[in-house]
Amino acid sequence: MLAAIIKGLALGFLLSISVGPVIFSIIKKSLRDGHKAAYLFVAGVSISDCTFVLIANLFTSVFERALAHKSLIAILGSIFLIGMGIYTIFFKKTAVADFSGDEVDKVFSRRDMLANFISGYLMNLLNPGAFIFWFAWSAAILTASVQTAHPAQYRVLVFGTCLLFVLLSDLLKVLLAGKLRNKLTPRNMHNLDRLNGIILMLFGSALLLMYIKY
Numbered sequence: 596m597l598a599a600i601i602k603g604l605a606l607g608f609l610l611s612i613s614v615g616p617v618i619f620s621i622i623k624k625s626l627r628d629g630h631k632a633a634y635l636f637v638a639g640v641s642i643s644d645c646t647f648v649l650i651a652n653l654f655t656s657v658f659e660r661a662l663a664h665k666s667l668i669a670i671l672g673s674i675f676l677i678g679m680g681i682y683t684i685f686f687k688k689t690a691v692a693d694f695s696g697d698e699v700d701k702v703f704s705r706r707d708m709l710a711n712f713i714s715g716y717l718m719n720l721l722n723p724g725a726f727i728f729w730f731a732w733s734a735a736i737l738t739a740s741v742q743t744a745h746p747a748q749y750r751v752l753v754f755g756t757c758l759l760f761v762l763l764s765d766l767l768k769v770l771l772a773g774k775l776r777n778k779l780t781p782r783n784m785h786n787l788d789r790l791n792g793i794i795l796m797l798f799g800s801a802l803l804l805m806y807i808k809y
Contacts, residue, residue, distance in 0.1 A: 651730065674799070
């Protein structure tokens with residue numbers, strides 16, 4: 596099951612370097628409201644990711660019925676990933692955020708703490724990019740899992756490793772918020788977008804080649 600762990604790490608890395616609203620919100624929350632608020636926000640984001648995974652696995656039977664056409668699904672999925680990579684590299688506009696202000700550490704009531712958690716949960720849950728990411732990769736993982744001796748264990752390892760990696764990377768962003776603020780220049784964010792696009796194209800191409808052979 597080493598392949599499942601490696602795939603989970605790769606997916607986690609891909610999601611953690613994606614330049615989107617969540618990474619900016621984590622850093623802003625840490626700088627403006629303190630680490631405690633940012634940790635609660637990250638917890639909400641992580642639970643939101645778990646919700647996506649849970650929904651995908653609840654509809655496993657739908658995916659399994661569709662796997663009668665797994666080659667077609669894999670080819671369409673690979674074309675989608677390659678297309679997303681091309682869009683990310685050549686057409687996506689790089690987001691720019693304002694991180695002005697000094698780092699603080701506020702005191703919150705339980706209501707404020709709950710609000711920080713819910714804001715992280717809803718921001719990620721209502722993010723179309725996160726939905727597309729989990730839907731596309733859930734289909735790919737479920738397709739790959741049926742070719743293994745233990746499909747359920749394979750899925751648990753891939754999803755679990757990915758979710759843990761993303762959570763740890765988000766917690767690291769909170770700790771390094773002050774330093775990351777100076778690093779997230781338009782040029783660096785554009786380079787991250789390009790790296791993200793290249794990885795998407797590589798994944799898509801590998802998936803396409805694997806199924807073309809068969």
